[in-house]
Amino acid sequence: MSSSADDLYDFILVGAGSASCLITSRLSQQLPDHRILVLEAGEHIRNDPKVQTPGLAHTLQSNPIYDWQYSTGLEPGLNERSIKHPRGKLVGGTSAINSHSIVFPNYEWHDRLAKGLLTDAGVNDWSSEGMKECYARWQDENSQTKANHDEESPDRVQTSFPRSIDFLQSQWMRVFEDFGHTAVATGFTESSVGPVMVTNAIDASKGERSHAGTAFLEPALKRGNVTLRTGVKVDKIVFDKVLTGGKLNATGVRYTHQGEEHFISGREIVLCAGVFESPLILERSGVGSKEVLAAADVPVLYELPGVGENLQDHLNCSLSFETHDDVPTRDNVYRDPEVQKAALLEYEQSRTGRLSEGAAYSFAFTPLQMLETQSETQQLTEMVRHLVEETSSPSLQAQYAFIQKTSENPHEATATTFMLRTQRNRDTDSLPKGTPSIVPGNYVTVVAMLAHPFSRGSCHISSDLSIGPVINFNYLSHPLDTEILARHLRLIERLFQQPTFLAMAKPGGRRLPRSFPHPISSLEDAKKILPINSATNYHPCGTCSMMKEELRGVVDERLKVYGTNNIRVCDASVLPIIPRGNILTAVYAFAEKAAEIICRETKASCQSD
CATH class of the missing domain: 3.30.560.10 (Glucose Oxidase, domain 3)
Structure with a gap:
């Protein structure tokens, strides 16, 4: 295994998808003296007409050049069908192969999340008031008449309405x-x-399509403090043998490139490998459910049963x-x-x-x-209330009470x-x-x-670590x-x-x-x-949920993995309850907040030193 003593990075971001590209952009701007490494399993595909042309999005999905081609096990609720789940196999992640529509969450979703699933310390950051700027910051609405747009705002996704209403x-x-x-x-x-x-x-x-790779990572790579390595499969996070403050302390990551194993050192690890891969990396590293890890013969370093669960x-x-x-x-x-x-x-x-x-x-x-008629609505309201009250799991009870309020409003x-x-x-x-x-x-x-x-699924490592994730959504199981x-x-x-x-x-x-x-x-x-x-709708999320640990959360309100000092997760996996509409807007906004938190804490640490 190759490694270099001089190869120490301040931040290692695993994955170059939607969240990672944005976080890298913000860190490269606001922390210019810090070294940032981005490790991507796919490739950096530039100037590809299929990616650039909006109307060709459907040709990217199921194409192994652009798509990791995940699929579920047989889903009983869908007549035993296996469901394909395209994920982007290139810099920009799924934002580079999706079908473009921009639909936002609502204030109520964020407020319930902040006040019902997090500790009091997370309310200011994650309430609707704390997230307004994050939703505004990542995008820039434009029209075809606006010239030199990239030069004016290179670090935003460009969004637009149809040129004419048909x-x-x-x-x-x-x-x-x-x-x-x-x-x-x-x-x-x-x-x-x-x-x-x-x-x-x-x-x-x-x-042309505007995605995270072009909007965020391309400008960041020009700033001199960002290194991108592609074709890299991260195997696991490596920890100190001695706990620091009673928690695991990551020293870097082990990855495979062209069949050769490497180790790279980092002061902080940010997992942005996506809803299917981020939980697997934690599990291969010894963080997760003891039953899942035991089946794969992985030693348990920190028991965290929520890893890979809560898939929606x-x-x-x-x-x-x-x-x-x-x-x-x-x-x-x-x-x-x-x-x-x-x-x-x-x-x-x-x-x-x-x-x-x-x-x-x-x-x-x-x-x-x-x-609906008033009697139809009342019938459903009573059904929801009854089934929510029957729920015994504290985690599901909190989540279902959240959804119940939505259905009654x-x-x-x-x-x-x-x-x-x-x-x-x-x-x-x-x-x-x-x-x-x-x-x-x-x-x-x-x-x-x-x-x-209400249905919940899971995504875990297999007992055979050489094969991909075991994905089950359990659609229509509730x-x-x-x-x-x-x-x-x-x-x-x-x-x-x-x-x-x-x-x-x-x-x-x-x-x-x-x-x-x-x-x-x-x-x-x-x-x-x-x-x-x-x-x-290809909106998987929830496998590393940001919730209290007692609710089977995986990361806290600072996006830190419970039981660790210096590992965060930020991608669709941290969304604890799926928002209405397309989830990419929330992924971008969560990434904005992640960058905000990381920069705030890093600058405070530098001042104290």
């Missing part, structure tokens, strides 16, 4: 107006109900209706290769057209009370709902072999994404997820009966999913659809 996007706003809900504010705000036009992580001045994801389900032939959906791209060629040519010539934009801008924050979304201007087929596995993946016609699809699921998501399918059906959508629907037109090609007439209809037509 027919279906305007109709999305109108369908909510049909029953009294006007557009609500985007961004990090208090909860509100209704439709919202969101931005996408696209630099409109270039018509946004499950979604959709309904589609066929529109009149003259409604301008985007289904023609599936049917006509010439449409695809024309779109690519337009993009190459002018960076305009459908390939210059993301797939989804039309969202809505939808509590069930929006279209008519101003908070129990699902984030969004519109796709095309058909969506997620039930192919349940249909006869050879069934075409695309159906004829033009479609509007509305998707309900369960805001705060009965309330089925109850709430089924009710949101019923809400979508009621949306379809509003005048705006009815005017677009083709008389006698097809309905999707094909496995249930009829309007939903009962809650039982909706429940039957869930196992065969539900899908992930």
